[in-house]
Amino acid sequence: MSVERVTYRLGDADLILETGKIGKQANGCVYAQWGGAAVVATICASSSVTEGQDFVPVTVEYNEKFYAAGKIPGGFVKREGRPKDKEILVSRLIDRPMRPLFEPSFGHELQIVPTCVSADGVHTQDILAVLAASAATTISDIPFHGPVAACRVGFLNGKYVINPTFKEIEEADMEIVVAGTKDGFTMVEGGANEVSEEVMLGALAEAEKFIKEMCVLQEELQKKAGKEKLPLNPLDVTLLNAAAIEADATPLLKKACFQDGKINRGIAIAKVQKELAAKYAEQLEDPVQAKLFATLMDDIQYTLLRKSILDDGVRIDGRKTDEIRPITCEVNVLPSPHGSALFTRGETQSLAVCTLGTALDEQSYDDIDGERSDHFILHYNFPPYSVGETGKLTTGRREIGHGNLARRSLAPMVPSREEFPYTVRVVSEIMESNGSSSQASTCGGTLCMLAAGVPMKKMVAGIAMGLITEGEHYERYKILSDILGEEDHLGDMDFKVAGTKDGITGFQMDIKIPGVTTEIMQKALEQARVGRLHILSIMEKCIDKPAPLAKTAPQILSMKIPVDKIGALIGPGGKNVKALCAQYNCTINTDDDGTVTIYSKNGMDAEAAKKAIKGMTEDPEVGVIYKGTVKRIMDFGAFVEILPGKEGLCHISKLSHERVEKVSDVLKEGQTIPVKLLEVDKMGRLNLSYIDAIEK
Secondary structure: OOOEEEEEOOOOOEEEEEEEOOOOOOOOOEEEOOOOOEEEEEEEOOOOOOOOOOOOOEEEOOOOOOOHHOOOOOOOOOOOOOOOOOHHHHHHHHHHHHHHOHHHOOOEEEEEEEEEEEEHHHOOOHHHHHHHHHHHHHHEEEEOOOOOOEEEEEOOOEEEOOOOOOOHHHHOEEEEEEEEEEEEEEEEEEEEEEEEEEHHHHHHHHHHHHHHHHHHHHHHHHHHHHHHOOOOOOOOOOOOOEEEEEEEHHHHHHHOOOOOOOHHHHHHHHHHHHHHHHHHHOOHHHHHHHHHHHHHHHHHHHHHHEEEHHHHHOOOOOOOOOOOEEEEEEEEEOOOOOOEEEEEOOOOEEEEEEEEHHHHHOEEEEEEEEEEEEEEEEEEOOOOHHOOOOOOOOOHHHHHHHHHHHHHHHHHEEEEEEEOOOOOEEEEEEEOOOHHHHHHHHHHHHHHHHHHOOOOOOOOOOEEEEEEEEEEOOOOOEEEEOOHHHHHHOOOOEEEEOOOOEEEEEEEEEEEEEEEOOOHHHHHHHHHHHHHHHHHHHHHHHHOOOOOOOOOOOOOEEEEEOOOHHHHOOHHHHHHHHHHHHOOOOOEEEEOEEEEEEEEEEEEHHHHHHHHHHHHHHOOOOOEEEEEEEEEEEEEEEEEEEEEOOOEEEEEOEEEEOOOOOOOOOOOOOEEEEEEEEEEEOOOOOOEEEHHHHHH
């Protein structure tokens, strides 16, 4: 097999897609390089076929090798282990735009493995991984309605930047990843610092041109090295008595599908299916016929739902297309945590809990992009009982993806370490789910942080939008606000938008049709903005400003010390700072710039520790008056501690203008007196005078 490649000039380096050199036993393999970043992506299909499959069994396993950045993995086992959150998020980034473009009737299990083998810390690897995965699939013999392409768009200093560097991403007001085909967008995901809907639409327009060019580039590689596509494996049998079953089922399902409440609908639909299955029991003894029967039941519900929305503007729960379900908000629903909230929207409910910790509680990351830490953490849990099911309590890709979206939406409004020197952890426990629990987590996260006393810049709310279309070019369509789980499953789009009153902070879009037009996006964003403002108005009635910090929250004091005094504070092997922590029952954290942060459950302990640190690191100044404590009385004077650990001598002659026979006639041990530092002699000794006695 000959080596084939295509190139495209992207920014400061060539984007290269190459095949034929490595991974030749895979169905498709592409090596992609941009600058110093490189990804090898493969796709393989299983040898066996599962007939009648109604879904695409595809898995994406993006992985990063530490050697890509010239690093050795940390820890005892010097080997890459289970996928990191970043790898899972990139896997989802690849999976979501590609999955709808495979044919379920192909029947083979598919596995896509993009591996980051080189990283330069400048050019992003995730976009390269999407392009490599799509290109590998496009040139393979696996049927695929692609290619797919993606790009990142940053909004920096009022200008759009296509595929910004890591540094530019950090400085940008907005960064989104857009994926799509030549026909339209298939996925949007990103975060922003309160950008307008117009700015986001502008970013989509910028991304559209690049995506089309990348699709053309992949097609050029396919012409050079593409394999002939394998045949599909559609079922060669049909459902017996299909027309009769459909005639029997349609009126019954129409009534069942529009029952009030998710549970009631589920019970009613199951009852209809059970009755019909009993009527046609003889033919449904055949497993293939049973599978085709179940598919027909889904198809009827699909048609009924969409027809009701498009023709009558009525959804299965009776709402109008732009109507939002009833919302209730409560805060401080738990007695002990620092902050808690219960956000309920229809049949979706998040119990959100905020915990305030110290700098030592920050989340640390160590991957090929470098070591870093974050003072804002959000964890999302989706237990099986939230949908009335049994199962294992696990943290899967869904939990990580939904939690990342909620965190990204809230992060721009969380105060910085300098403004609020706490580590903030939010946990969203989904207690019920029927439509966008990630956006319920965003709303609940805002409420519980305010209840915990976190001085958020602004309140954030989120909403999930849906779409129902008809026609090859979407001649008819309806945009839905606050979609239900059924509308997500049977609809064409799931578009989540979060933000403040003044702009967008987070968004994520997945679609099941070939692409969404700019017109649809524009209307969806406006409808989402109106819905977001409605939700915020309800949340504000519950709590609209930070509550006082809980008594159980750590007490924090900050102070600055000279950088050259850091060593003295810490001491050999941390001896000094450990002693202070033990003495004052606190935690002390020192930054390289001389910022010292003291954490304690007791405010008096924190103040005492601050005073001690000040004494250890502050140099006494001549001419300054101190409140000192008499430590020892001698015949010739008294030793007075003016700063923790720093004593000076107040000579008997400096106790009064008049003659003093005995020091004890004027002072007592333990007495607090004002003294003035007269001088620091050549030996470093402090000479003091007693102010009150002199003034008298």
